[in-house]
Amino acid sequence: xxxxxxxxxxxxxxxxxxxxxxxxxxxxxxxxxxxxxxxxxxxxxxxxxxxxxxxxxxxxxxxxxxxxxxxxxxxxxxxxxxxxxxxxxxxxxxxxxxxxxxxxxxxxxxxxxxxxxxxxxxxxxxxxxxxxxxxxxxxxxxxxxxxxxxxxxxxxxxxxxxxxxxxxxxxxxxxxxxxxxxxxxxxxxxxxxxxxxxxxxxxxxxxxxxxxxxxxxxxxxxxxxxxxxxxxxxxxxxxxxxxxxxxxxxxxxxxxxxxxxxxxxxxxxxxxxxxxxxxxxxxxxxxxxxxxxxxxxxxxxxxxxxxxxxxxxxxxxxxxxxxxxxxxxxxxxxxxxxxxxxxxxxxxxxxxxxxxxxxxxxxxxxxxxxxxxxxxxxxxxxxxxxxxxxxxxxxxxxxxxxxxxxxxxxxxxxxxxxxxxxxxxxxxxxxxxxxxxxxxxxxxxxxxxxxxxxxxxxxxxxxxxxxxxxxxxxxxxxxxxxxxxxxxxxxxxxxxxxxxxxxxxxx
Amino acid sequence: xxxxxxxxxxxxxxxxxxxxxxxxxxxxxxxxxxxxxxxxxxxxxxxxxxxxxxxxxxxxxxxxxxxxxxxxxxxxxxxxxxxxxxxxxxxxxxxxxxxxxxxxxxxxxxxxxxxxxxxxxxxxxxxxxxxxxxxxxxxxxxxxxxxxxxxxxxxxxxxxx
Numbered sequence: 001x002x003x004x005x006x007x008x009x010x011x012x013x014x015x016x017x018x019x020x021x022x023x024x025x026x027x028x029x030x031x032x033x034x035x036x037x038x039x040x041x042x043x044x045x046x047x048x049x050x051x052x053x054x055x056x057x058x059x060x061x062x063x064x065x066x067x068x069x070x071x072x073x074x075x076x077x078x079x080x081x082x083x084x085x086x087x088x089x090x091x092x093x094x095x096x097x098x099x100x101x102x103x104x105x106x107x108x109x110x111x112x113x114x115x116x117x118x119x120x121x122x123x124x125x126x127x128x129x130x131x132x133x134x135x136x137x138x139x140x141x142x143x144x145x146x147x148x149x150x151x152x153x154x155x156x157x158x159x160x161x162x163x164x165x166x167x168x169x170x171x172x173x174x175x176x177x178x179x180x181x182x183x184x185x186x187x188x189x190x191x192x193x194x195x196x197x198x199x200x201x202x203x204x205x206x207x208x209x210x211x212x213x214x215x216x217x218x219x220x221x222x223x224x225x226x227x228x229x230x231x232x233x234x235x236x237x238x239x240x241x242x243x244x245x246x247x248x249x250x251x252x253x254x255x256x257x258x259x260x261x262x263x264x265x266x267x268x269x270x271x272x273x274x275x276x277x278x279x280x281x282x283x284x285x286x287x288x289x290x291x292x293x294x295x296x297x298x299x300x301x302x303x304x305x306x307x308x309x310x311x312x313x314x315x316x317x318x319x320x321x322x323x324x325x326x327x328x329x330x331x332x333x334x335x336x337x338x339x340x341x342x343x344x345x346x347x348x349x350x351x352x353x354x355x356x357x358x359x360x361x362x363x364x365x366x367x368x369x370x371x372x373x374x375x376x377x378x379x380x381x382x383x384x385x386x387x388x389x390x391x392x393x394x395x396x397x398x399x400x401x402x403x404x405x406x407x408x409x410x411x412x413x414x415x416x417x418x419x420x421x422x423x424x425x426x427x428x429x430x431x432x433x434x435x436x437x438x439x440x441x442x443x444x445x446x447x448x449x450x451x452x453x454x455x456x457x458x459x460x461x462x463x464x465x466x467x468x469x470x471x472x473x474x475x476x477x478x479x480x481x482x483x484x485x486x487x488x489x490x491x492x493x494x495x496x497x498x499x500x501x502x503x504x505x506x507x
Numbered sequence: 508x509x510x511x512x513x514x515x516x517x518x519x520x521x522x523x524x525x526x527x528x529x530x531x532x533x534x535x536x537x538x539x540x541x542x543x544x545x546x547x548x549x550x551x552x553x554x555x556x557x558x559x560x561x562x563x564x565x566x567x568x569x570x571x572x573x574x575x576x577x578x579x580x581x582x583x584x585x586x587x588x589x590x591x592x593x594x595x596x597x598x599x600x601x602x603x604x605x606x607x608x609x610x611x612x613x614x615x616x617x618x619x620x621x622x623x624x625x626x627x628x629x630x631x632x633x634x635x636x637x638x639x640x641x642x643x644x645x646x647x648x649x650x651x652x653x654x655x656x657x658x659x660x661x662x663x664x665x666x667x668x
Contacts, residue, residue: 051658051663053663054662054663054664165510165577166567166570166577168563168566168567168570169567171559171563172521172560172563172564172567175556175559175560175563176560178552178556179524179528179553179556179560182528182552182553182556186549188547188549189538189541189543189547189549191535191536191538191549193531193535193549193550193553194531194553217598220594220598221591221594221595221598224587224590224591224594224626225586225587225590225591225594226585226586389626389627390626391622391623391625391626391627392623392627392643392647394594394622395618395619395622395623395647395651396619396647396651398598398601398602398618398622399615399618399619399651399655400655402601402602402606403611403615403655403659403665403667406606406665406668407659407663407665410665410666412606412607412668415602415603415606416602416603418602419598419599419602419603422598423595430582430583431510431513431514431517431582432510432577432582448552449552452551452552453546453547453548453551453552454547456544456546456547456551457544457546457547460544460546461544461545461546
């Protein structure tokens with residue numbers, strides 16, 4: 001079935017009152033979650049996984065996709081009005097959104113952000129439909145050797161690109177995640193590792209309680225720790241939320257560029273929406289005719305950031321569906337949710353469920369439509385949402401963290417895991433350790449462990465095929481290159497030809 | 508505390524954790540009795556991961572001796588310690604103490620009510636404001652307890668703790 005045909009079939013399947021109802025409330029809830037500083041898309045998707053496991057698989061996945069799309073977009077509300085990004089993905093949005101709001105043009109900023117987000121998601125969907133099927137086909141040739149390097153590559157790149165300060169902290173977070181995945185029964189000989197005599201640990205540490213802790217409880221603690229922001233409520237009489245189409249058309253190149261950058265960033269394992277937004281923002285500033293306006297209320301900057309972060313959503317689903325390697329922390333939770341609902345992401349997805357990419361794309365389109373409708377029509381309501389005091393909001397979030405975690409297996413042990421990960425997550429975040437590599441480590445640990453040992457068994461302990469098979473060799477080269485780029489001397493040597501060419505060009 | 512000092516302390520914790528992981532992996536059953544291939548022993552990856560964590564911890568420790576902006580930054584600054592401590596204590600008491608000891612409904616109602624009261628009660632307000640805050644907290648506590656109990660017990664068929 002061609003990409004377009006399966007997309008059409010997906011849309012037909014979802015065009016029922018029940019599905020549209022689910023899409024409507026989930027997108028709205030996603031926008032609310034995303035707009036509240038301290039509540040992230042990952043937390044929303046993780047909590048929603050626990051609330052939707054009794055729904056049928058299509059409805060449950062639709063709800064999660066809508067929550068994800070809505071939350072990433074919702075982050076722009078508080079970024080524009082409070083100068084506090086609702087989610088990390090909207091950090092770049094606040095640079096130009098808040099100055100616009102302070103100048104009395106909050107409505108225009110939110111309208112442009114809505115247009116940028118919708119177009120970014122659509123750009124990502126196009127690439128999802130185009131890239132996912134051939135990528136799954138390539139991945140069918142992967143053996144243990146390639147999957148081992150894919151897991152290493154995912155954790156390493158995620159650690160390198162998401163660390164705020166030094167990449168070493170990203171690597172450490174990734175290794176900690178892999179260590180967590182080592183707990184419990186291993187996948188080859190069913191030998192129980194590091195259970196410390198606790199029967200509850202025999203099956204390992206489940207991803208959802210760990211994620212709800214690291215992104216839910218940790219965020220409750222962070223929100224209560226931080227000071228509240230100040231709403232920018234100045235309003236210019238000419239301000240309106242419906243974006244000027246000429247404004248959007250004028251920045252078509254920025255939109256296309258940011259859509260491509262966002263999607264490509266989404267495909268890189270575990271990197272996420274914030275990097276997509278920053279990448280698009282800095283590319284737009286470099287290419288802009290008015291770079292000095294960036295950070296002072298530039299429409300171009302705002303549109304680049306919002307298009308970039310929204311395009312990451314479909315982009316991150318490309319490796320998640322075809323390789324079972326998440327492109328972002330939220331898509332890691334989506335992978336866990338897919339397994340809960342009996343869908344096995346990975347290279348076989350195009351054989352087992354050839355319509356699945358089309359169905360997911362259709363879900364993204366429906367979520368985008370609802371997002372645009374809400375974004376343009378409910379501006380005042382979202383401003384009221386930002387006024388809800390944390391004293392009322394956070395206990396509700398934590399109650400859902402507890403009961404949602406408990407409901408998955410109906411055992412209190414998972415609640416303890418959630419609390420432990422919440423505390424660890426909070427401390428690690430304060431110390432500038434990124435969470436995405438940790439999550440990626442937990443989800444890829446089993447694949448890495450099994451692939452290495454299976455590969456070594458196949459070669460009778462010979463490690464050479466790990467380096468000589470063509471795709472493995474490619475992975476090794478990229479991994480080595482990204483490690484070496486951390487060394488200043490290497491960067492100088494590697495950059496010398498570029499500098500020489502630049503000098504010649506300038507001369 | 509400055510980031511450099513915090514990183515130095517955590518580097519030692521990570522070295523200890525890495526050593527524990529490697530030793531744990533090394534001492535793990537090699538399953539010779541099941542005649543498995545020696546390259547597929549369950550402890551192989553933990554040994555490697557422990558070693559990698561030690562290397563990263565040493566690199567982290569080394570980086571703390573360079574004087575830079577990141578190292579001089581203060582951690583856990585700019586927020587409210589009191590709010591953090593109360594939130595942490597309340598949440599942990601609810602999740603690890605109240606749930607499972609009291610019925611879910613009462614545990615949730617008490618937790619939500621207490622949380623709202625502590626963080627929103629107008630100590631300097633007049634009687635009316637205090638009454639509204641108390642009633643609001645009570646309504647939220649009972650509402651959340653009732654709503655989440657109904658949702659999970661009746662709709663999702665979960666046997667509540």
